[in-house]
Amino acid sequence: MKKLLLFIAFVLFLFSCKKESNTNPETLPNSYSDQALGKSANDMLSDVKYTTLNIQVQYMPGYELEATTITNLTTYLGSLCNKPGGINITQTQIAANGNTFTVDSAAITERINRTAYTSGNAIAVYILVTDGFDTSLTTLGFAYRNTSICLFGKDIFTNSGGIGQVSRVALETSVLEHEFGHIMGLVNLGTPMQVFHQDTVHGNHCNNTHCLMYYAIDTHTGLGMSGLNTVPVLDSNCLNDLHANGGK
Ligand SMILES: [Zn+2]
Ligand SMILES: [Zn+2]
Secondary structure, eight states, rough: OOHHHHHHHHHHHTTTOOOOSSSOOOOOGGGGGSTTHHHHHHHHOSSSSSEEEEEEEEEEOOOOOOHHHHHHHHHHHHHHHTTTTTTEEEHHHHHHOSHHHHHOHHHHHHHOOOOOOBBBEEEEEEEEESSSSTTSSSOSEEETTTTTEEEHHHHHHTTBSTTTTTTTHHHHHHHHHHHHHTTTTHHHSSSHHHOBBGGGGSOBBBSOOOTTTOOOOOOOOOOOOGGOOOOOOOHHHHHHHHTTTTHH
């Protein structure tokens, strides 16, 4: 029963991400990076404007992403984005915070610490891994601007890696790949749908319960106990949308 409860908690956490348009007051020094979520979908997927993808990860002490998570993310994005110049991910530590985190406080922390911005033929994405947690207690991460993602490192730590829990790598990878799905315009968030598959009740998510972009996975489908450490994948509708918008 404990395992089941932990499992349910995992799936509820996993896909309860939020998305916000660019309404926060923290203007970044790079106007390209100050756009609403979904605006860079085509730039991420195609090589028309940007041939290289640079990802800057900044984590608070104790919440560094696992090396395998970085490898998984590189493989995932490499399979979807046309970036012949390569995909580069750097990871550095920033000062501890320890407070609860909202979209606004993530934006403020990004404004203070982010140094990688889009320029020339390279598009840059920022990932903040906090030592705080979300006040709603239902969120492990969210994408909040066209190239900005926040992960609640403490919540991920608490909900993974223990007995009966999903592995940390699987949880980090699932949350990051889901949030990058939004950055790439899923679902109907800057990348047009080829056929209708939006779960409109839950915003910009997929209506396929098995898909990575589903807002939640119920206990009857998706990740069963035997497949606890399996990272969900994009379904054909989501893949077709990305391909039609310049992706591989
Ligand atoms: Zn989402
Ligand atoms: Zn889908």
